[in-house]
Amino acid sequence: MGLLSVSLLLVWGCSSPNESNPEVSFTVPANFPEPVYPFERNPMTTAGVELGKALFNEPLLSRDNTFACAECHSQPYGFTHHGHDVSHGINNLMGTRNSLPLQNLAWESSFFWDGGVFDLDLVPIAPITNEVELGENTKNVLDKLRATKKYPLLFKKAFGSEEITTERFLKAFSQFMLTLVSANSRYDKFIRKEGENLTADEQAGLKLFEQKCSSCHQGALFTDHSFRNNGLFIQGVKDVGRARVTELEKDKYTFRVPSLRNVAVTGPYMHDGRFYTLEAVLDHYAEGVQDTQNLDPLLRQNNTRGIALTSQERQQIVAFLKTLTDEEFLKNKRFAAE
Known part of the structure; x- marks a missing residue:
């Protein structure tokens, strides 16, 4: 193991x-x-x-x-x-x-x-x-x-x-x-060379993920443990995120970068659960990022908001994200109520 x-x-x-x-x-x-x-x-x-x-x-x-x-x-x-x-x-x-x-x-x-x-x-x-x-x-x-x-x-x-x-x-x-x-997903076994292979789409999704997503969702834990504003529509929203704790203006509307392990089964997504599918999440990053206060600089490059993703690239990233599902973890009887 x-x-x-x-x-x-x-x-x-x-x-x-x-x-x-x-x-x-x-x-x-x-x-x-x-x-x-x-x-x-x-x-x-x-x-x-x-x-x-x-x-x-x-x-x-x-x-x-x-x-x-x-x-x-x-x-x-x-x-x-x-x-x-x-x-x-x-x-x-x-x-x-x-x-x-x-x-x-x-x-x-x-x-x-x-x-x-x-x-x-x-x-x-x-x-x-x-x-x-x-x-x-x-x-x-x-x-x-x-x-x-x-x-x-x-x-x-x-x-x-x-x-x-x-x-x-x-x-x-x-x-x-x-x-x-949780450390025994197909991805983990692939990385550790434990006899698991990824499909062509999954490997393409992994490369795209490393290029476009891993600045925030880093390393084996798939998070850099930071708090960021990812451009969600906030009109009428009272939740100011980390600023509730720090009372700092720079932290308004920033929230934890969550780990993406088991992300295929942990929906809905974002701090308020506004997206019910991984496809909707990627649509947000490709097309829906808002020019909100404290928008993370990574989502504003060359005067363009969001992350450029074609329809095929989104499908391939979703395919990769599904390899992060750890069935052993989700079914381990040691964790279950008796």
């Missing part, structure tokens, strides 16, 4: 690896860079990952005990809210943004469309406390978990005692999310 093991170190306040709770070896795919998550502060264990998965699928995290994180992050669709332009929360309340995929999180140092959270260990707090998502607070969540028979035992297995704290809750959550590594 071309994978390299990364050893993890035991430090204070973390899971306690032992014979009954062995350490989980995190692996870095051979064609990936080194991860940025600080594993030394939160070594992964079998029981820690098991607890994190249970929490990810636990409706007690919501105010009315009906809605789990897995509702908006469904595995067969790259852990997104399939078919919804923006995510729905408790009482069918509508969010304001499209649900991003959960994958390869060990390589991320900021999260959400505006980068408003800078640490994976803090990510669950945002949806839990958002009034149109889970609508709860961490104190109530922990109290509800303490009142069950199930969770004190799971916390004891993972951390050595039944004490349920915010730190333990968040670290177990991270341990599960860190296991969500």
Whole structure:
């Protein structure tokens, strides 16, 4: 599989690896860079990952005990809210943004469309406390978990005692999310020379992608982790993107450059889910880029907006993008609710 093991170190306040709770070896795919998550502060264990998965699928995290994180992050669709332009929360309340995929999180140092959270260990707090998502607070969540028979035992297995704290809750959550590594698409196997071949159209699409798209969707992760304005029509739109976090004029209407891994199954697309097909996305870049405030310079070359793409080139790029679908990841039973 071309994978390299990364050893993890035991430090204070973390899971306690032992014979009954062995350490989980995190692996870095051979064609990936080194991860940025600080594993030394939160070594992964079998029981820690098991607890994190249970929490990810636990409706007690919501105010009315009906809605789990897995509702908006469904595995067969790259852990997104399939078919919804923006995510729905408790009482069918509508969010304001499209649900991003959960994958390869060990390589991320900021999260959400505006980068408003800078640490994976803090990510669950945002949806839990958002009034149109889970609508709860961490104190109530922990109290509800303490009142069950199930969770004190799971916390004891993972951390050595039944004490349920915010730190333990968040670290177990991270341990599960860190296991969500997608690196076995047809493209990966082609790149690693593992017996996979791409069709003529797919290879043509790869070359076009490298020429026209890879400035932003770079490397093995298919993102440069930046925030950019890609010329979406914004009249009447109240979402100012990253400027909501930074309060900087230059960040208005800029949003995360998402990874394109599993992009064929993670639609709809853009921060507000306005495009339902990959073809529509490429039509936007070829014909629909607007002269908006802070438009990324890459989309304004030689007094021309957008990316020049013929109809055939768009079809070939779509063919290539479909090779980024990782069926093993989408069907891996280790990630599924039990």
